[in-house]
Amino acid sequence: MPEQLETDDLGAHVIRVIARSQRIPVESVSLDSTFEELKIDSLDGINIVFELEKEFQIEVPDEGVQNLKSVRETVAGVRQLIEQKSQTVRPGVA
């Protein structure tokens, strides 16, 4: 069983979305998994990102999709986009 180091709530949530999107057991996906190991190709990647965008209400730019190669990168990317989004909706301070 692959180790699950430092998988926080967000990481676990992203992993569940990836597993659901690819119709694979969630236990087979860990933070250390690469897309190559999981047999996820670029077309699968587009589908995964589509599901992540829906789940987390974020928008992933095209360049971000093309460079995704691992679960860890995906979690980091989602985290960054969520943070960016929360910063833009924060009310401005005079």
Added chain:
Amino acid sequence: MNRVAVTGLGLVCALGNSTNESWERISRGECGIRPLRDPGNPPYKFRFGAEAQTFQPLDYFTEKDLLLLERFAQMATVAAREAIAQSGLRFDSELADASAVITGSSVGGQFSEEEGYIRLYRENNPRVAPLTIPRTMSNAGASRISLEFGIHGPAYTVSTACSSSNHALGQAFWMVRSGQVTAAVSGGSEAVFAEGLLRAWEAMRVVSPDVCRPFSADRRGLSLGEGAGILVLENWDHARARGAEILGEIVGFGMSSDAHHITQPCVEGPAKAMEWALKDANIKPEQVGYVNAHGTGTQANDVTETRAIHSVFGAHTDRLLVSSSKSMHGHTLGGAGAIEAIITILALKHGIVPPTANFTAPDPACDLDIVPNEPRKTSIEAAISNTFAFGGLNATLVFKRAL
């Protein structure tokens, strides 16, 4: 086997509503990929497209005609009118039975289909327009052409995504060559700027946010385009006997399937299509001077096409001119093969190879002479035109200058 002459050309695209108008601009390297007239709400991620902006249906059809004709079929019909007029052919009873109409279109009448869905799903109106099916069906162009010109022979439409019209032209070429028909009106069309279809393309993340830059290091994807190309193919002796002007010759056709991935291209499949096309044409790779590339401007296509060309042409690749006219008229999907066939024939006829427009910087992985930005005047004996479609379906046509 008969030689196959091309005796008529008809073209509608972002660069013009006729062959001459379009060729004048394409041969100069003018880009027809412009900001979309309707940027979408919310805006599409891509801002540009090659729309046939000056194509006004009422210039060519009555309002009654248009009840049955969707944009893709309108453009195909107008292109057919131009090609058949140029050929001078009259489809009298004998020729009518001995002529074929074979067109390519990947999705047919999208606007009508979407109107139907809007009624059903947005307006909750279960009654759609009665003419939805005749407008939507991918064969609407072929059927209209057959109806308008009284052509009774074999008529059908091929749908193989971006290779649709190369497949259609290839089949038509083989039918004339084998003597099954005396003439064929063949090509293809696509009208892609329907909202649902644009959103579907947006979701694939292969459309460039700005203009496409085939073979450039900083290319970011394709630019969509609309248009139609129709060619009149004719038994060579038949064309000569009646004193027709022969614009070019189709000499070979090859097609293959990657059997690799539903969207990602590979090198071997396209290489086979090109090899088999040259074999069908009975010409050696060294005789080819120009390749009108599939050249979509995606990262994947341009590098795999480069490798495939190298594998087929070997050392001769250094002497090949390879350009992507999609850099000017966009990727016209089901219409691509036909529009690009016309451009290739005219390149041979006029001795001008159109450039790959919008080129910025070379990509070492695309080590070809891609005729960047400026056209090249040069006399060429033979040329090929490639289309490599989603689903891994590849088709290549081989042309010779008419001698």
